[in-house]
Amino acid sequence: MVMTAPPRELMAADVIAALDEVPDPEIPGVSIVELGMIGAVTVGADEVTVELLPTFVGCPALEVIRESVAARLAAFGRDVRVDVSFATPWSSDRISPAGRDKLRASGFAPPPPVRAGRLVPMLDAAAVPVACPYCGSPRTTLDNAFGPTQCRSIRHCADCRQPFEAFKPI
């Protein structure tokens, strides 16, 4: 006789594990969970609700991400609601250690920690050096606080002479 385990109840952790497979559209090597973009997850009898925290208010990738979340969670067979929320403001401090490693592997320097009291922590590079994602050198300088997308800045490495992109601490 074959014993079949009863279907396990859907948990928030299952939803988060599924969302960890949803890549950031602009940096496909990192998931939206690793970037800290997922807030509260609620599993109801008929509905799964996910709080999505935009990295920037005007992020043009937000609609794509929202659609990817809904598409991935459709597999659970329940209604899916994605609420874009600012109640918990997204901060670059929400990026997980795994996310930081994957950013570096994708050629982006992860952001230094945002510390209270600093107007713009990016300018505090003497205290928290931003290492070059290519050669690891801490001898890098800020070229431009703004970059090709709202969440990135441009730096230059004095050792390998490469310009590179760094996540804005925010």
Add this chain to the structure above:
Amino acid sequence: MIELALSPAVRTALAELLLTMADDEFVSGFTDSEWTGIAPLLEEDVAISSISQDELGHARALYQLLAGVLADGRDEDAIAYDREPDAFRHARLLDHARGDWADTIARRFLYELADEARLASIGDGYPPLADLVGKLQREERYHRMHLVAWIERLAHGGPESRGRLEAALAAVGPDASSVFTPLAGEQALVEARILTRPVAAAEAAWRADLTGILVPLGLQVPHAAAPSAEGRTGHSESFRWLWGEFTLVRRSEDGATW
């Protein structure tokens, strides 16, 4: 629906506040996006384009809140693109043509600091706005850093750059306080804790902030002007031209979206 908890007077006043904030961000974002491709330095092309993109995103989020408060069937696109020029309520400070680089820096510097003082005045009376403002402030501090750096650079950059900056500040200075044009429903907003202080108190904080930056550079702080009811109406020909530009796609293609 949280909107239903608002009294009619507070709802009207909140709609006016949101419209002024959103129109300021929208018009300033569109005006400065005109620099994309032709800014004086490549790095600055990236920076001013990114700042403009931020402001348009902020405008969109504020128009979305406004659409919820008005609940008249219009969405953020309809509010942004389907109004006639005279229905816009951006401040006169933002009603100037792009001008040269000094004009842009002077105008945007005065506006960024004014916007910061305004955001610091938003209380917790309407949580969707308070939440959004908490996020906006994190982004806007980069704008402030950038504009203050440019003011310092132009002030110390030699006779031509300093002369152009002084001329630009003198040209837009008389309109600077228009960002703080009194709101008809201000009292209701303060009572509902949507504003923590009257607009005049935010203006005083802004003036102190400006003074702390401009005076050490030997630059003139714009004179305090008497509050004018016309600070957000009676738009210029340059705004009418800009309106023609930013509504062009929407007017050509019914239902076009962001």
